[in-house]
Amino acid sequence: MTQGVPGHTPEEDKGGLRTALAGLTTRGRSFLAAGIAAAICAYVLGQSDLLRVGLLLAVLPLLCATVLYRTRYRVAGSRRLAPGRVPASSEARVHLRMDNVSRLPTGLLMLQDRVPYVLGPRPRFVLDRVEAGGRREVSYRVRSDLRGRYPLGPLQLRLTDPFGLCELTRSFSTYDTLTVIPRVEPLPPVRLSGEAKGYGDGRQRALALAGEDDVIPRGYRHGDDLRRVHWRLTARYGELMVRREEQPQRSRCTVFLDTRGLAFQGAGPDSAFEWAVSGAASTLVHMLERGFSVRLLTDTGSSVPAEGADGFAGASQESADAAGLMMDTLAVIDHSDGAGLSRAYDVLRGGNEGLLVAFFGDLDEEQATVVAKMRQRSGGAIAFLLDSESWVREGADVPGPLDKSEERLRMLREAGWTALKVPRGAGLADLWRQADRQRMGIGAGSGTEGWS
Numbered sequence: 001m002t003q004g005v006p007g008h009t010p011e012e013d014k015g016g017l018r019t020a021l022a023g024l025t026t027r028g029r030s031f032l033a034a035g036i037a038a039a040i041c042a043y044v045l046g047q048s049d050l051l052r053v054g055l056l057l058a059v060l061p062l063l064c065a066t067v068l069y070r071t072r073y074r075v076a077g078s079r080r081l082a083p084g085r086v087p088a089s090s091e092a093r094v095h096l097r098m099d100n101v102s103r104l105p106t107g108l109l110m111l112q113d114r115v116p117y118v119l120g121p122r123p124r125f126v127l128d129r130v131e132a133g134g135r136r137e138v139s140y141r142v143r144s145d146l147r148g149r150y151p152l153g154p155l156q157l158r159l160t161d162p163f164g165l166c167e168l169t170r171s172f173s174t175y176d177t178l179t180v181i182p183r184v185e186p187l188p189p190v191r192l193s194g195e196a197k198g199y200g201d202g203r204q205r206a207l208a209l210a211g212e213d214d215v216i217p218r219g220y221r222h223g224d225d226l227r228r229v230h231w232r233l234t235a236r237y238g239e240l241m242v243r244r245e246e247q248p249q250r251s252r253c254t255v256f257l258d259t260r261g262l263a264f265q266g267a268g269p270d271s272a273f274e275w276a277v278s279g280a281a282s283t284l285v286h287m288l289e290r291g292f293s294v295r296l297l298t299d300t301g302s303s304v305p306a307e308g309a310d311g312f313a314g315a316s317q318e319s320a321d322a323a324g325l326m327m328d329t330l331a332v333i334d335h336s337d338g339a340g341l342s343r344a345y346d347v348l349r350g351g352n353e354g355l356l357v358a359f360f361g362d363l364d365e366e367q368a369t370v371v372a373k374m375r376q377r378s379g380g381a382i383a384f385l386l387d388s389e390s391w392v393r394e395g396a397d398v399p400g401p402l403d404k405s406e407e408r409l410r411m412l413r414e415a416g417w418t419a420l421k422v423p424r425g426a427g428l429a430d431l432w433r434q435a436d437r438q439r440m441g442i443g444a445g446s447g448t449e450g451w452s
Contacts, residue, residue: 040054065161074102088147096113105134147331157171182274217233252292253293254348260361301346348374350377381417418435
């Protein structure tokens with residue numbers, strides 16, 4: 001929300017005449033020119049009546065400009081976004097409110113809000129006379145197919161006199177920011193495994209029926225609150241048993257996003273990179289909803305959230321904040337200048353990361369070897385491989401060189417990954433089911449643990 005009272009500064013007062021004359025409309029300039037011409041003709045012809053007419057025509061626009069410039073409307077403006085964070089290709093509504101906080105009514109006002117061109121045309125509204133203490137509310141819609149953070153504002157007021165001879169523009173000083181996040185696709189629930197630590201969705205469902213405190217009781221200690229006594233287990237063991245205060249650790253999930261510029265070709269909302277960003281966002285939201293502690297990791301080695309010793313977040317009290325932070329990061333994420341994935345591998349090999357869901361661009365043989373090693377430190381791993389060159393070829397319908405993605409898929413599957421190739425226009429929900437079916441087939445054949 002932004003508020004302010006438009007006015008003019010001391011610097012503007014120094015050049016007041018020039019500022020006022022610059023605000024003359026075509027009609028005002030015509031009046032001024034006609035008045036000067038009439039005055040010259042009256043002087044040449046010696047016509048006093050014509051001189052009076054000329055003076056009237058010339059003075060009227062100057063008088064309107066001076067009065068309008070000296071007018072100090074005390075008008076407060078506010079802006080409200082609904083919502084302030086919106087997925088790409090979805091609309092947000094911007095509500096504007098103007099309050100006349102002075103004791104005098106205003107004249108005709110034209111309200112204009114500055115918006116980036118990607119959000120649509122610049123909105124303009126004409127406000128009739130606003131009474132003292134009155135209020136006017138208007139709204140407009142914005143929409144963007146491109147994710148990002150877009151400034152809205154500052155608001156501008158265009159003042160005009162009753163004769164339409166002069167217009168002056170005054171601006172508020174503050175603005176708001178609309179965050180356009182990647183599109184999030186709902187993912188189907190599948191059986192979650194790969195739980196190297198704590199518990200995931202299956203464990204939570206059991207705890208929802210029995211209660212966490214019923215599962216991990218301990219013996220009574222001096223000073224324990226009697227309200228924590230578990231009477232059923234007390235009767236079973238013949239001694240006082242209380243519910244533990246400690247809570248088990250949640251299962252972890254790392255969502256990896258390859259942002260290397262050389263790994264992706266093409267641009268725009270239908271490019272392979274935008275699909276990968278949207279897929280990472282969908283996975284983050286899905287895993288947080290399933291009760292996992294989640295973090296976002298990129299090829300640069302940076303993770304979000306970064307607070308804490310392990311960088312994970314997702315406890316019940318902070319899952320919404322964590323999701324918002326990761327979505328804001330994905331809203332502005334761009335290609336990195338890196339050429340390899342070694343930094344991300346260094347982060348992953350530091351400990352058992354539980355479940356790993358990765359979105360990769362083009363992989364050469366060296367980087368595919370690094371990716372294969374990432375699987376060693378995770379309880380389960382799934383990889384979505386986007387051959388961006390094939391996306392560009394399909395869009396342009398031009399044949400390309402021999403596809404090497406199948407060889408990369410084979411390398412990752414031999415290393416224990418559940419790896420899938422992402423064709424152009426594929427839906428993540430369908431690939432999610434395919435990954436589960438592939439994981440079930442691998443598990444039946446080799447007895448290895450599943451990915452999610």
